[in-house]
Amino acid sequence: MALTVSRRLLRRFGSFSAFGRYESPSLTSRSIRSPPDLYVACSGDNLFPLKSGLSFLASRKFSTTILTPDSSEGAFPSDLLSKKTVLTPDITIGLHQDLVIPVTNFFNEDKGFMVLAGDVFDVPIRKDIIHRVVRWQLAKRQQGTHSTKTISEVSGTGKKPWRQKGTGRARHGTLRGPQFRGGATMHGPKPRSHAIKLNKKVRRLGLKIALSARAAEGKLLVFEDLEVPSHKTKFIVNYYNQMENTKKVLLCDGGCIHEKLKLATQNLHYVNVLPSVGLNVYSILQHDTLVMSRDAVNKIVDRMHTLINR
Numbered sequence: 046m047a048l049t050v051s052r053r054l055l056r057r058f059g060s061f062s063a064f065g066r067y068e069s070p071s072l073t074s075r076s077i078r079s080p081p082d083l084y085v086a087c088s089g090d091n092l093f094p095l096k097s098g099l100s101f102l103a104s105r106k107f108s109t110t111i112l113t114p115d116s117s118e119g120a121f122p123s124d125l126l127s128k129k130t131v132l133t134p135d136i137t138i139g140l141h142q143d144l145v146i147p148v149t150n151f152f153n154e155d156k157g158f159m160v161l162a163g164d165v166f167d168v169p170i171r172k173d174i175i176h177r178v179v180r181w182q183l184a185k186r187q188q189g190t191h192s193t194k195t196i197s198e199v200s201g202t203g204k205k206p207w208r209q210k211g212t213g214r215a216r217h218g219t220l221r222g223p224q225f226r227g228g229a230t231m232h233g234p235k236p237r238s239h240a241i242k243l244n245k246k247v248r249r250l251g252l253k254i255a256l257s258a259r260a261a262e263g264k265l266l267v268f269e270d271l272e273v274p275s276h277k278t279k280f281i282v283n284y285y286n287q288m289e290n291t292k293k294v295l296l297c298d299g300g301c302i303h304e305k306l307k308l309a310t311q312n313l314h315y316v317n318v319l320p321s322v323g324l325n326v327y328s329i330l331q332h333d334t335l336v337m338s339r340d341a342v343n344k345i346v347d348r349m350h351t352l353i354n355r
Contacts, residue, residue: 139169178251193233299340
């Protein structure tokens with residue numbers, strides 16, 4: 046496994062053009078601000094340490110060399126060598142290609158594979174569409190029950206408090222105006238709907254983008270079903286602890302949620318359950334992992350393929 050010295054390390058010593066050529070006119074020890082015990086490999090030379098403020102590069106032209114754990118050019122710090130395997134993706138996201146994903150369950154048993162429709166789970170990611178759909182959802186769910194009383198609705202007498210002239214005071218016709226204590230509120234909020242209009246095509250596209258994003262991140266899991274053997278919360282907690290890099294989980298089933306699953310998850314703020322008919326963009330974004338059953342995937346695909354009623 047071949048590894049190269051990071052470009053970020055080399056940028057500390059000046060600007061480089063293509064093939065690692067150094068173009069700065071001079072490089073002194075004052076311009077070097079490298080952490081202690083760092084090593085750089087120069088062409089034609091052995092590895093040498095760089096001390097902050099104690100040494101500098103003697104050559105203006107140098108290039109990086111490929112270093113391996115079995116390299117014979119001297120000892121290289123093991124903490125700078127990554128042992129992770131670099132994988133090159135075989136497909137490009139957003140090409141509407143069908144995806145094949147393994148199917149499992151809460152016991153991590155192999156249940157075969159499932160093909161995800163490319164026009165639903167592999168669409169191009171567009172943040173502007175996600176923003177519009179989330180804004181539409183949040184605006185539509187507002188209750189809009191806020192209300193204030195106008196001068197005709199506030200309680201109090203309508204009698205003129207004092208005569209028009211001769212008192213030296215300002216003229217008033219009522220004590221229930223907005224300038225008096227207990228008076229009316231001018232131009233205050235009244236009950237109304239905060240919903241905004243958004244085309245059905247855009248809403249549907251937003252859900253496709255959210256599903257495609259989770260599939261591209263590897264955060265979409267498909268289960269054979271969401272049946273649990275017990276209503277105990279510890280069963281879900283034990284499965285959650287086995288998951289890596291997961292903070293919140295959304296479980297999506299095709300039909301009605303089983304009573305055991307409801308009881309097992311109702312005390313966990315990081316595990317939520319939704320039927321497929323209620324799956325939405327905002328809920329997907331709030332949870333970093335999406336778990337769907339086979340039935341839920343089929344119903345979502347059917348819903349996305351249904352013609353929009355005009």
